[in-house]
Amino acid sequence: MSDTFTLINPATAQPIGEVARASVDQVDAAVARAVVAQRAWAGLPPVARADALRSFARAVEGHVEELAQLEVRNSGHPIGSARWEASHVAQVLNFYAGAPERLSGQQIPVAGGLDVTFHEPYGVVGVIVPWNFPMTIASWGFAPALAAGNAVVLKPAELTPLTAIRLGELALEAGLPDGVFQVVTGSGSVVGQRFVSHPDVRKVVFTGSTSVGTDVAAGCARELKPVTLELGGKSANIVFADADLEKAAASAPGAVFDNAGQDCCARSRILVERSAYDRFLELLEPAVKAWRVGDPAHEATDMGPLISASHRSTVQGFLESADVAFRGSAPAGDGPLGEGFWLPPTVVLAERGDRLAREEVFGPVVAVLPFDDEADAIRLANDTIYGLAGSIWTENLGRAVRVARGVKSGVLSVNSHSSVRYWTPFGGMKASGLGRELGPDAAEHFTETKNVFFATE
Numbered sequence: 001m002s003d004t005f006t007l008i009n010p011a012t013a014q015p016i017g018e019v020a021r022a023s024v025d026q027v028d029a030a031v032a033r034a035v036v037a038q039r040a041w042a043g044l045p046p047v048a049r050a051d052a053l054r055s056f057a058r059a060v061e062g063h064v065e066e067l068a069q070l071e072v073r074n075s076g077h078p079i080g081s082a083r084w085e086a087s088h089v090a091q092v093l094n095f096y097a098g099a100p101e102r103l104s105g106q107q108i109p110v111a112g113g114l115d116v117t118f119h120e121p122y123g124v125v126g127v128i129v130p131w132n133f134p135m136t137i138a139s140w141g142f143a144p145a146l147a148a149g150n151a152v153v154l155k156p157a158e159l160t161p162l163t164a165i166r167l168g169e170l171a172l173e174a175g176l177p178d179g180v181f182q183v184v185t186g187s188g189s190v191v192g193q194r195f196v197s198h199p200d201v202r203k204v205v206f207t208g209s210t211s212v213g214t215d216v217a218a219g220c221a222r223e224l225k226p227v228t229l230e231l232g233g234k235s236a237n238i239v240f241a242d243a244d245l246e247k248a249a250a251s252a253p254g255a256v257f258d259n260a261g262q263d264c265c266a267r268s269r270i271l272v273e274r275s276a277y278d279r280f281l282e283l284l285e286p287a288v289k290a291w292r293v294g295d296p297a298h299e300a301t302d303m304g305p306l307i308s309a310s311h312r313s314t315v316q317g318f319l320e321s322a323d324v325a326f327r328g329s330a331p332a333g334d335g336p337l338g339e340g341f342w343l344p345p346t347v348v349l350a351e352r353g354d355r356l357a358r359e360e361v362f363g364p365v366v367a368v369l370p371f372d373d374e375a376d377a378i379r380l381a382n383d384t385i386y387g388l389a390g391s392i393w394t395e396n397l398g399r400a401v402r403v404a405r406g407v408k409s410g411v412l413s414v415n416s417h418s419s420v421r422y423w424t425p426f427g428g429m430k431a432s433g434l435g436r437e438l439g440p441d442a443a444e445h446f447t448e449t450k451n452v453f454f455a456t457e
């Protein structure tokens with residue numbers, strides 16, 4: 001394997017730079033630095049760790065535009081989305097900067113002495129992230145892990161390392177001690193695997209595909225190493241006939257085509273109650289046609305290209321014998337964007353059991369299926385190995401509660417499509433993952449409880 005990797009702008013297919021591929025020895029050197037740095041970091045007064053994270057947050061806030069422009073070039077994210085993502089990283093850091101002074105243990109009544117618990121950091125945490133949301137997903141791992149007193153080694157996806165590299169520099173500029181937060185670029189099979197096998201990496205956070213995640217978990221099991229997994233999804237957007245159909249249809253494209261459908265929470269199945277099915281499709285078509293696909297650098301763009309030529313072929317493979325109802329548009333032709341990895345947003349009519357109705361596509365493709373009643377909607381929503389997110393549209397409160405309890409997913413939303421708020425828990429059931437990120441408890445998830453009894457007699 002060569003020791004560098006060429007980055008490609010997915011909107012133009014043009015090379016934009018070279019990034020180093022770390023060797024196992026380089027990973028080991030980074031982990032060795034992290035081990036030393038972590039002891040000092042964990043030994044700081046909690047307020048000093050909080051202050052360091054707040055100044056890291058301010059450094060990110062001061063570089064939102066630069067980070068966003070990097071993401072536009074490296075990942076093809078529309079500039080508006082990329083600015084949101086960079087600001088989100090600063091907010092996540094600010095939120096977990098509140099954690100060091102709040103990691104309180106317990107005092108438990110025991111006769112003859114004093115019993116107390118401590119939340120001790122694991123030590124070095126390895127964070128492995130995918131290419132779809134390079135900055136935000138990284139911050140969900142590193143911010144709470146650092147707050148809890150761990151050192152972090154972060155491996156971005158080989159395709160999209162630029163914002164992670166810049167975040168590593170900003171951390172140092174902001175005064176985070178050397179070695180506490182390191183970014184190691186390279187391939188999953190070398191760098192990611194070494195996080196799994198290295199005895200001094202004491203916890204792994206993995207976001208990516210279910211197949212690689214399963215291997216990572218198996219490797220961590222051999223080392224008795226805890227692992228958090230955020231994996232794939234096939235989330236359902238369930239629309240009942242009593243819903244505000246205009247609102248449900250108008251918001252459906254954003255819920256699946258955001259980031260060109262390369263979103264683990266994409267509502268890539270729309271399940272519509274049979275009596276509203278035709279009307280819903282009539283309302284959906286203009287909303288899909290109005291979805292603006294084009295130059296990610298333009299403010300008005302809703303959706304950019306797919307991440308790579310090979311990923312686009314995989315997505316196209318799902319469309320081979322699909323029953324396409326209608327499509328949006330995408331750039332083509334001779335302009336500078338002509339070579340980019342474009343695919344128009346596509347709405348297909350699927351049957352139960354079809355690949356498109358059950359498997360993750362991770363592209364701008366949505367399958368629409370009718371259902372008969374509430375029980376059928378829940379059954380159909382659960383007819384996939386995944387259980388990450390989902391939406392429920394109804395004006396009937398009792399039904400909203402029943403369906404929200406019946407769908408086996410970690411993150412559901414009624415009459416909206418929200419999935420991610422940094423102060424609420426996020427994660428999947430079934431093949432979508434293990435453990436939860438974000439929310440009020442995430443820093444504690446990067447600690448082990450120690451119980452100490454002090455005898456007084």
Ligand code: NAP
Nearest residue numbers: 129130131157158187188192193208209212230231232264
């Ligand atoms: P992937 O192939 O599983 O890769 C994810 C990360 O793991 C990359 O950094 C990759 O490195 C690394 N990796 C690959 N092989 C590895 C190995 N043997 N050991 C350790 N690390 C390894 O996933 P992807 O194709 O990048 O991302 C798409 C998938 O991520 C989708 O299935 C999507 O649903 C899922 N996802 C889930 C969430 C969530 O929160 N649930 C969020 C976003 C994405 P390299 O690619 O650099 O080799």
Ligand code: MG
Nearest residue numbers: 188208209212
């Ligand atoms: Mg991959």
